[in-house]
Amino acid sequence: MVGNTVIPTTLTSLAELDKVSDKTLIRSLAYVDGKWVSGASQQMFAVLDPATQQEIGRLPNMDAADTRAAIEAATTAFESWRKTTAKERSLLLQKWYQLIIENREDLARIMTLEGGKAFGEITYGASFIEFFAEEAKRAYGDVIPSPLRNSRMLVTKQPVGVVGIITPYNFPNAMITRKAGAALAAGCTVVVRPAHETPFSALALCELAERAGIPKGVINMVTAESTTPEVGLELTTNAAVRKVSFTGSTAVGKLLMGQASGTMKKVSMELGGNAPFIVFEDADLDVAAEQLLACKFRNSGQTCVCANRIYVHESVYDAFVAKFTKLVSDRLKIGHGLSADVNFGPLITECGLAKVEAQLARALQSGGEVVLGGHRVEALAPGRFGPLCPIFSFSSEDEVVRRANSVEVGLAGYFFSRDVGRIFRVADELQVGMVGVNTGIISTEVAPFGGVKESGVGREGSRYGLDEYLNIKYINLAF
Numbered sequence: 001m002v003g004n005t006v007i008p009t010t011l012t013s014l015a016e017l018d019k020v021s022d023k024t025l026i027r028s029l030a031y032v033d034g035k036w037v038s039g040a041s042q043q044m045f046a047v048l049d050p051a052t053q054q055e056i057g058r059l060p061n062m063d064a065a066d067t068r069a070a071i072e073a074a075t076t077a078f079e080s081w082r083k084t085t086a087k088e089r090s091l092l093l094q095k096w097y098q099l100i101i102e103n104r105e106d107l108a109r110i111m112t113l114e115g116g117k118a119f120g121e122i123t124y125g126a127s128f129i130e131f132f133a134e135e136a137k138r139a140y141g142d143v144i145p146s147p148l149r150n151s152r153m154l155v156t157k158q159p160v161g162v163v164g165i166i167t168p169y170n171f172p173n174a175m176i177t178r179k180a181g182a183a184l185a186a187g188c189t190v191v192v193r194p195a196h197e198t199p200f201s202a203l204a205l206c207e208l209a210e211r212a213g214i215p216k217g218v219i220n221m222v223t224a225e226s227t228t229p230e231v232g233l234e235l236t237t238n239a240a241v242r243k244v245s246f247t248g249s250t251a252v253g254k255l256l257m258g259q260a261s262g263t264m265k266k267v268s269m270e271l272g273g274n275a276p277f278i279v280f281e282d283a284d285l286d287v288a289a290e291q292l293l294a295c296k297f298r299n300s301g302q303t304c305v306c307a308n309r310i311y312v313h314e315s316v317y318d319a320f321v322a323k324f325t326k327l328v329s330d331r332l333k334i335g336h337g338l339s340a341d342v343n344f345g346p347l348i349t350e351c352g353l354a355k356v357e358a359q360l361a362r363a364l365q366s367g368g369e370v371v372l373g374g375h376r377v378e379a380l381a382p383g384r385f386g387p388l389c390p391i392f393s394f395s396s397e398d399e400v401v402r403r404a405n406s407v408e409v410g411l412a413g414y415f416f417s418r419d420v421g422r423i424f425r426v427a428d429e430l431q432v433g434m435v436g437v438n439t440g441i442i443s444t445e446v447a448p449f450g451g452v453k454e455s456g457v458g459r460e461g462s463r464y465g466l467d468e469y470l471n472i473k474y475i476n477l478a479f
Contacts, residue, residue, distance in 0.1 A: 006377055007335035007342050013049035013056045013113055016338050020106045027203040030060050030223045033073035034216025039066045045196060045225045050116040051336040051346045053382050059199050059223045067191065067234040070220040074162045074189040075240045077217025082159050082187045086137045089185055093133035095212035100126040100177075103208065107173065111201045112337040115172055116345035117299055124443075125174035128181045128461065131445040135466050136185035152477045157470040159187030160266055161242035164235030166256070168248050169348050170302040172198035176205060178449075178460050179245045179268075184218065186469035191220045191241070193231050197348055199223045236260045243267065243469065247304075250409060250454050268458030268468050270304070270450055273411030276404035276430070277307035277440070280397070281315045283416035287438060289323040292389075293331060295414060295440025300347055301387025304455075305412040305434070305442065311400045314393040321391055325372050334377055334385055346384045356386035363390060397422065405431045411451035414440055433459075 020026055029036040039060035046055045060066075081089075100107065100122065108119035144153035163183045167175040176192060183190050194202035199221075206221050224231045236244055236259035243266040246256050253271040260267050277295065279288045295307045312320045335342040347353050353376075360374060368390070377385045394400040404413060413432040417423055427435045433451035436442045443449060448459040458468050 005329075005333045007333055007339050009051075009336040009339045011052075011336060011338060013052050013054040016109065017056055017113055020109050022103060022106050025103065025106050025110065025204040025207055026057070026200060027207060028057055028059060029203075030062055030066070031203060031206040031219070031221040032066070032070045033077075033220065034210065037066075039063060045223075047114055047197070047199060049113050050197075050348045050384060056113050057200060059203075061228060062222045062224045062231060063228065064230040064234045067193075067222050067231050068238065070191045070222050071162060071164075071234070071238050071240050073217040074191050074220055077215060078159075078162055078189045081184075081189055081215065081218050084187070086139065086185075089187065090133045090136040092212055092214050093129055093136065093181065093185060096209050096214065097126050097129040097133060099208040099212055100129065100205070103204075107201065107204055109338065110204055111172055111198070112345070114198045114200050115169060116337050116348055121171060121173050121299075125171070125177040127445040128174065128177040131461070132181035132185035132466065135182075135463055138463065139186065139466060139470060148478075150479055152479075154475040154477065156473045156475065157186075157467075158473055160469055160471050161188060162240055163188045163190045163469065164238075164241045164244045165190050165192040166232055166235065166244070166246045166248065167192065167194050167202070169195035169197040170299055170304075172201035173205065175247050176202055178445075178465070179247075180219065182460070182465045183245075183469045184214070186466055188243070188469050189218045189220075191222060191235060193222050193224065193235060196223070196225045232256060233259060236265070237262055239263050241265060245458075245460075245468070246270070248272075250456075253456060266468075266471075268450075268460065269456035270458070270460060271411075271454065271456035272409055273304040273306075273451060273455055274308045274407045274409050275305055275412045275414065275432070276400075277310045278394075278400055278404065278413075278415035278426070279310070279312040279316065279320055280415065280417040280419070280422065281313040282418050282422075283316070284418065284438075285316060285320050285323055288416040289320060289327055291414070291416070291436075291438075291440030292324060293327050293440075295436075296387070296389050297328075297332065297344060298441075300345055300385070301389075302348065302352065306387070307389075307414060307440065309404070310389065310391040311394045311403065312391055313400075314395050317391075317393045321371065324391075328372055328389075344385075346382075347386050350382075350384065353384045353386060356388050359388050359390075363388070397426065401426060401429050405429075408453055409451065409455040410453040411455035412436065412442060414442075
């Protein structure tokens with residue numbers, strides 16, 4: 001289901017890249033130990049604009065040996081970085097945050113060319129650096145009342161060590177800042193493996209981190225194609241890496257967790273979701289429709305917390321579908337993210353489009369009806385636009401909660417109601433890590449982000465996200 005307004009474009013990707021005012025933000029090499037480097041193999045891979053399929057640049061296709069070099073650099077840097085004070089780390093992170101904000105127009109242009117999306121993510125991603133710059137000074141310990149008169153029992157927190165970070169293409173800025181910001185604030189060093197579809201955004205962050213004065217080796221960036229699994233294998237099996245943080249599919253998360261278990265690494269896994277979006281009969285339908293538009297079509301549906309299954313009470317089903325269809329038709333302007341008035345860009349990968357088309361075919365075979373869209377946008381090459389927005393009816397609260405919980409994952413869930421009793425009841429019963437009540441937008445740097453069941457382990461963002469990069473040490477002092 002997509003809107004009817006299509007805005008064709010004649011822009012060329014390289015011409016748009018040339019409009020980046022600070023050309024030093026466009027890096028064509030990886031970043032290891034404070035240096036811009038090519039891989040040992042000297043092989044390169046191409047990065048394409050998903051809206052035009054035009055090449056915007058090439059980057060080193062690095063391998064296990066390159067990854068080991070990055071890990072060694074991070075290991076050396078950790079010995080000094082861990083000894084910096086929380087205030088010192090905080091000040092450096094604040095400088096990094098300010099530079100991201102000052103360069104957001106250029107960063108947004110780079111990200112839109114490789115990721116097809118709009119400008120809002122830069123501010124969102126920067127918010128994590130700002131938050132963890134502040135939170136670095138609040139990694140408090142404890143004094144435990146001792147059962148013995150001649151002892152004191154202390155609890156301190158220490159950085160876990162070198163962290164391997166593997167990020168997806170859908171949020172090429174924020175998925176790095178949410179992880180690296182917390183890691184650096186805790187006193188850890190990082191080796192980042194960004195998605196091969198969106199590496200230029202990641203490397204631009206390294207350039208700004210260097211300008212902020214973050215020491216060499218604290219942040220390292222290893223670029224590689226998705227067909228280069230040895231990079232991830234090295235990050236998950238190298239004994240010098242003490243934690244792995246991954247955002248991506250459940251299947252890959254399970255694989256990485258298994259690999260990391262060999263050296264008993266600490267892991268954070270932010271994995272797939274299949275979010276229910278429930279509209280009860282007492283909901284404000286206008287609010288629910290507006291929020292579904294924001295929730296479902298954010299980043300062209302390419303987020304793990306997008307609404308995937310929309311359940312609407314049978315008594316208001318027709319009215320809601322009519323309201324929502326009109327909103328989609330009127331509001332969504334489809335085209336290249338850098339074209340004027342466009343607010344809805346392309347899917348980043350061809351396999352993402354193939355998945356949408358397969359889901360649509362299954363829905364039609366099962367008796368579903370297309371209300372709006374249902375086909376490629378042929379006026380825009382390569383016509384890679386989605387997503388699918390399936391809407392089902394339900395008759396009772398018990399039924400819809402059971403259907404909402406009937407999947408193996410549990411990341412986010414949403415529901416709309418004005419019944420206070422129902423709000424607390426359903427929020428408690430949904431088997432998810434995050435619940436939006438009368439809202440479709442839940443992501444923020446100050447709240448914990450993560451799921452239950454096969455949606456992963458650990459939390460990102462908030463003060464809980466800092467703890468993911470800290471070890472607890474107990475000290476019993478007798479006297």
